[in-house]
Amino acid sequence: MSFRVFFSEADWVEAAVHEIVLDAGKRFSLVLSGGSTPAPVYRALAEWERDWRQTEIFLADERFVPAIDKDSNARLVRETLPIPAEFLLWNTEAASPQAAADEYDQMLRQRAQPFDVVVLGIGPDGHFASLFPRSPALHEHERLAVATETEEFAVRERLSMTPAAILSAKKLVVLLKGAQKLPLIKELESGKKPVEEFPARMLLDHPDLHVLFANI
Numbered sequence: 001m002s003f004r005v006f007f008s009e010a011d012w013v014e015a016a017v018h019e020i021v022l023d024a025g026k027r028f029s030l031v032l033s034g035g036s037t038p039a040p041v042y043r044a045l046a047e048w049e050r051d052w053r054q055t056e057i058f059l060a061d062e063r064f065v066p067a068i069d070k071d072s073n074a075r076l077v078r079e080t081l082p083i084p085a086e087f088l089l090w091n092t093e094a095a096s097p098q099a100a101a102d103e104y105d106q107m108l109r110q111r112a113q114p115f116d117v118v119v120l121g122i123g124p125d126g127h128f129a130s131l132f133p134r135s136p137a138l139h140e141h142e143r144l145a146v147a148t149e150t151e152e153f154a155v156r157e158r159l160s161m162t163p164a165a166i167l168s169a170k171k172l173v174v175l176l177k178g179a180q181k182l183p184l185i186k187e188l189e190s191g192k193k194p195v196e197e198f199p200a201r202m203l204l205d206h207p208d209l210h211v212l213f214a215n216i
């Protein structure tokens, strides 16, 4: 794992964009996450000069809300990355979270794998994407996308790529910002809690994991 700390937001954003685009070829598949952390990185990424039509953008997870909802990850990505990439977003108009997950799972199977880069955050309970502690999704080995639930956060019904889909990516870039994330970093370093209690521990198994922490 590569772990880097930054003391200014500008340095953190620059390093994050650099890490994300470093090995991007003409065709590029990029998986993004939601949450409050990544917006400045996505805005800077939008400035990167390339033929965006050759890029596929996926979402690691989504909240089961309309795409115009303030909690929608699709909305976050559309607002921060106004680029002509191919956006492969979850269908939150589907009849149920399960139906939306089935649809995304099918779509992912038809797309080239593995993803080039997956950008992730880590929540206070150690979740990444929408893979929460004690979720059966942590042990899902067949599917690439599932419906999950949380009682801890604003939107209970979630959609998420599975560990199998995320961990097969060529590179993982984890973005953390703020002093409130320090306990998560300590937990990652110690690796003491089991995956069931601290799902992000799974990320440590990835051979090309980059954690960028803005200590601001």
Ligand code: 6PG
Pocket (backbone or CB within 6 Å): 033, 034, 035, 036, 037, 038, 060, 061, 062, 063, 073, 120, 121, 122, 123, 124, 127, 128, 129, 130
């Ligand atoms: C989401 C996510 C989620 C997020 C973490 C960190 O849609 O909420 O994809 O996994 O990355 O919860 O969130 P913050 O950036 O808000 O700390």
